[in-house]
Amino acid sequence: MEPLHSSFTDIVNEEVIYQNPLLFLKIWELSSDSALFGPPAPWRWHSHRQVEFLVVTEGLLAIQTKHEHTVLSAGDVMVLGSSQPHRTYKYSADSLRQIVFQIDLKQHFDLSTMPYLHTFSELTYPLDQFNELFRSNPAVKQTAYSLILQIYEESLSRQIGYELAISAAIKNLLLLLLRNDNRDLSAHAEDSGIARLRPALDYIDEHLSERITVEDVCSLLNLSYHYFIKYFKKAMGISFVDYVNYKRIKKAERLLLTGDLSMMEVSFEVGILNMAQFYKLFKRHNQCSPKEFKQRMRSQAGGTPLLAQAD
Structure with a gap:
């Protein structure tokens, strides 16, 4: 495997174009039925200021960050913090299906929910710490998986009120993380x-x-x-x-x-x-x-x- 430091200076700063400028997000499916797998050449790093959630619906996906190398299987969820360098590749010859969900989380806080912004702002709590929650709590992972799929399906259907449905699902995702995190964030919110x-x-x-x-x-x-x-x-x-x-x-x-x-x-x-x-x-x-x-x-x-x- 290519060492982490070998090409870390060659990080592509990706510009995310929102599908809806008021929802501040982009969500889409990536798929591959090719038998080819393994790190591509060149295997490039990239980052973006938006938070990214990755959901695997079929197959195996490898993800490398500056801290770890992880393999996700169907049903797994992973979050990557703002501006966190990362790169991925298809891990097996089987078909791969994944949902990529990029979002500017701070745009989904209003005055009534602003007290919880600090939990997701990454100034104090790196978002990648939530990945341990997904690994240790299958129920939370399954709920997060379902909410992200719901956001994806609503973005495809664009039925009347889809913006409300997506906003509600995003808030439910944030609430899920907030209430199930092992850290005592509620006490911090009360004392903030x-x-x-x-x-x-x-x-x-x-x-x-x-x-x-x-x-x-x-x-x-x-x-x-x-x-x-x-x-x-x-x-x-x-x-x-x-x-x-x-x-x-x-x-x-x-x-x-x-x-x-x-x-x-x-x-x-x-x-x-x-x-x-x-x-x-x-x-x-x-x-x-x-x-x-x-x-x-x-x-x-x-x-x-x-x-x-x-x-």
Whole structure:
């Protein structure tokens, strides 16, 4: 087997094009009936900022990460954290069927579920630790397997309400991991200080169209600057600036979908006065420009399938 360090500098940074820009995911099936198996040449590493779940429905799949080499069989599930280098290959001559599910998990948290973002943000708890849960708890693995297959089937059918079904399945998957993890994450969530930050979170929501500074929020909570920024990141799993930008872009998405404001008006409404900065932040969160986002969503509303095209 090729050593881990031999080609680690040659990692392909993969851009994930979402099948639906509001669901922030891509899910598809890979299959091979060829008798050929084993590591290809060259056997390349790749990574992406989205979390990836792998589900094997038939055959054997080998996966190598910087920490381990694993072989999955039918019914197995594995999660790969954000930007984690990995590579795979067909492990036997038998047919192989696998579901690849890539998702930006943080986009599926709203204000009511934000206290649990830290569990999945990977700042404190690497997501690959959930793989031990799949190995040690067959019931959890089977439920995760079923939920991911449900997401795949809904993405194929695109029946009315499929977005609701997919969102519900994603939340059930997160809940499954949260409630069955062996670590005492519930105690951490209770002590994470969200209640103390509530005035700050409310202030951000109420002043998104204005300039928001750390100093304003610090004075609101009567905390020092340095203590506040550390406290906020520990409690929320995301920095203060990133959280404010996240909320601004979520508001911009709503304005683009529900109104006829110009791009400049939308940018100003969410408190970003620099258009270049607005476009940069929007594309960082959605992998497309505001205009492309609006066109895609209008196309979807009219019944035309979304095209998975590069921006």
